[in-house]
Amino acid sequence: MAQHEHDEHGSELSEMQLRVRALETVLTEKGYIDPAALDLIIDAYETKIGPHTGARVVAKAWHDPAFKRALLDDGSKAVRALGHESRVGEHLVALENTPARHNMVVCTLCSCYPWDVLGLPPVWYKSAPYRSRAVKDPRGVLADFGVALPVSTEIRVWDSTAETRFLVLPMRPSGTEDWSEERLAQLVTRDAMIGTGLPKRPQEVG
Amino acid sequence: MDGVHDMGGMDGFGKVEAEPNEPVFHAPWEGRVLAMQRALGYAGAWPIDASRFAQERLPPRVYLAASYYQRWALAMERNLIERGYAEADEISSGRALRSGKPLARKLSPEVVTQGMTRGSFYRQAQAPARFKPGDRVRTKNIHPPTHTRLPRYARGRLGVIELVHGCHAFPDTMAIDKGDNPQWLYTVMFEGKELWGPDADPTVRISIDAFEPYLDPA
Numbered sequence: 001m002a003q004h005e006h007d008e009h010g011s012e013l014s015e016m017q018l019r020v021r022a023l024e025t026v027l028t029e030k031g032y033i034d035p036a037a038l039d040l041i042i043d044a045y046e047t048k049i050g051p052h053t054g055a056r057v058v059a060k061a062w063h064d065p066a067f068k069r070a071l072l073d074d075g076s077k078a079v080r081a082l083g084h085e086s087r088v089g090e091h092l093v094a095l096e097n098t099p100a101r102h103n104m105v106v107c108t109l110c111s112c113y114p115w116d117v118l119g120l121p122p123v124w125y126k127s128a129p130y131r132s133r134a135v136k137d138p139r140g141v142l143a144d145f146g147v148a149l150p151v152s153t154e155i156r157v158w159d160s161t162a163e164t165r166f167l168v169l170p171m172r173p174s175g176t177e178d179w180s181e182e183r184l185a186q187l188v189t190r191d192a193m194i195g196t197g198l199p200k201r202p203q204e205v206g
Numbered sequence: 207m208d209g210v211h212d213m214g215g216m217d218g219f220g221k222v223e224a225e226p227n228e229p230v231f232h233a234p235w236e237g238r239v240l241a242m243q244r245a246l247g248y249a250g251a252w253p254i255d256a257s258r259f260a261q262e263r264l265p266p267r268v269y270l271a272a273s274y275y276q277r278w279a280l281a282m283e284r285n286l287i288e289r290g291y292a293e294a295d296e297i298s299s300g301r302a303l304r305s306g307k308p309l310a311r312k313l314s315p316e317v318v319t320q321g322m323t324r325g326s327f328y329r330q331a332q333a334p335a336r337f338k339p340g341d342r343v344r345t346k347n348i349h350p351p352t353h354t355r356l357p358r359y360a361r362g363r364l365g366v367i368e369l370v371h372g373c374h375a376f377p378d379t380m381a382i383d384k385g386d387n388p389q390w391l392y393t394v395m396f397e398g399k400e401l402w403g404p405d406a407d408p409t410v411r412i413s414i415d416a417f418e419p420y421l422d423p424a
Contacts, residue, residue, distance in 0.1 A: 020235035020279055022300030024242060026292055030306030032249060033313065038241035040318040045237070046230045089324025091371065108214030108357050110258050111274060116324060120240070122228050126274045128219040135214045135359065135412050136402055144222040155410045159214065161355045162391050162415035163327040164371055191224075 050119035054167060055188035056181075057082065057117060061094070062172040063181040072096055075167060079117060089116055095158065096169045097195075102153050103168045104142070104195030106134035107160040114165035118190060125194065135159055145196045168195040175202045207351050208358060210266040215359040215402070236275040243278055248321040250310040252285050255381035259353035260284045329388035331373035336418055337392060341367045344424040345394070345416060353381035356420045360412075363400050364424055368413060369393035376417055389417040 027033045057079055061068040070078040075092035092114060095103040107113065108131045113121040124130055133141050138155045142148070149155070158166045170192040176184060179202075186205040191197025213219075231237045247254065260281035261269065269277065286292040296303050313321040337343060347362035348354065355377050371391040379387040398410035 016276060016279070017233065017235045020238050023279065023283065023297060024238055025300050026296050026302050027242060027246075027286075029302035030292065031312070032251070032291065032306055032309060033242060033245040034315065036315045037245055037313045037318050037321070038238060040315055041241035041244050041322060042231075042237035044318070044322060045240070050230075090326040090328060091324075093369070093371075106214075108359075109212055109355060110261070120230055122224065123232075123274070124222050124224045127222065128213055128216075128270070129222045132213040132216040132219045133222070137407075138410055139407060141222055145224065151409060153409065155407070157410065157412045158393075159357065159360075159412065159414045161357060162371070162377070162417070163374060164391070164393070164415050196222075 045120055049115070051117075051188075051190035051193065052185070053119075054114070054117035054190070054193045055185045057094075057167070058169055058188045058193060059181045059185035061169055062176075062184050068169075071169070091164045092117065092167060093164055094167050094169050095156075095195075097171045099171070100152075100154060101156055102149055102195065103156050103158060103166075104134060104138055105158045105160060105166045105168060106131060108132070108135055109159075109161055112160035112163075112165065114167050116165070117167055118193060122190070142196065145191065147196065147198060168193050170199045173199050173202055207262055207353065208349055209262045210269050211262045212358050214357045232273075235279075239275045239279045239282070243282060244321060245313040246282070248311065248313040248317075251291060252289060253375075253380045255353060255377040256285055256383070257281050258377075259381040260288075262353065327374045329373050329375050329386050331390065332388055335370055335373075335390045337367045337370070337390070337421065337423070339367050339370065342424040343367060343392075343394060343416075343421040345420055346422060348420070350378065352378065354378050354420075356416060357414060359401055360394075360396065360414050360416075363396055365394040365396040365400070365413075367392050368395045371415065374417070376419070378417070378419075389419055392416055392418070392421070394421065 024035065028035055061071050067078060071094045075094040076090050079092060097103055111121055111126040113125060130141065135157050138157050160166060173187055187199040189197050189200060192199045261277045264277065264280055272280065283297055287294055291307050343365055345356060345361050345363050348356065369392065373388045374391045376387040376389045379385055393413050394416045395411055395413040398406035398412065401412060
């Protein structure tokens, strides 16, 4: 896996590796944790839990109007009913993008993110540039991602300051009217579900 | 507390730079830190709010220089020591020198799936909700030296209740071991100009999720 390549670079990373190993040893010897359980958690985040879950949710909402209503009404309940691998917790709220309104999600105070449906957040989401600017200059942040929205579109920024988690429901691209749910899911990017990107265009996935 | 973690609206951090094909973890230790945090959370060692508060209490230069998982590791060490789960000499030597403190339960491989399911923060309401969607509110101008989820940029500002999320555990007391103290939670929406002044982009609206004690009627 790619992350191992980074590990050998720089004394700081090696120092962290030693420090964390020491911490794990202490916690294991004290009986607080079981390293075998840690392995399973890491494996789940590396191989099972990720934005593909959110993409399936979005594609289903595009495909099935009743599910879309249920999702917007109670995100946790609607997603839980799908029975995905990652069991979604409470407090998930889906935000619908329209031509009049574009939603974007941030956590200025730490890095709250809907792990259950998007996996672990990317570094940029947790970075000072995003956390500081998203609430003050969201159009500038969108420009950093190469996204320019019409000036008539309201930009609505949701700062995740509590345990509520937000999932953006992007607009369904035109030209996909006869597409299946599985095919639609290929259009849904992680960034589109955070609100810093848009779905792929139909011609990008074929 | 008014720390560097409360970044909303600060200038000078530069452009947002996305890493192409970013791996889930950049080094194996990051995954170990995340998993230890989950395991200790399942064990009931301390609430998530205490993890956040420990990060906020890192010296500003440390907070800003550290990566996300470095902050987690530093905060974990701090909570372990402050709460008597381990002592500094054990953490520095990497050996348990004393027996552990009892915990409610332990995350074993058999219960990992349950352990990874996000818990509910809903709590029994102690009183009816004071506000409903459409109500105008003003956030309080508070500066507690302890943990709060009311960001500085949204204090003393006029907003509108948009959503009512039910009654939740209150992070401000959870973080300092003063209990759930259940409070109604609302999405409060602000006009960009209310937060950033007359030069703000008129097409931007920002919301926070605010607990009832942060709000006054307006």
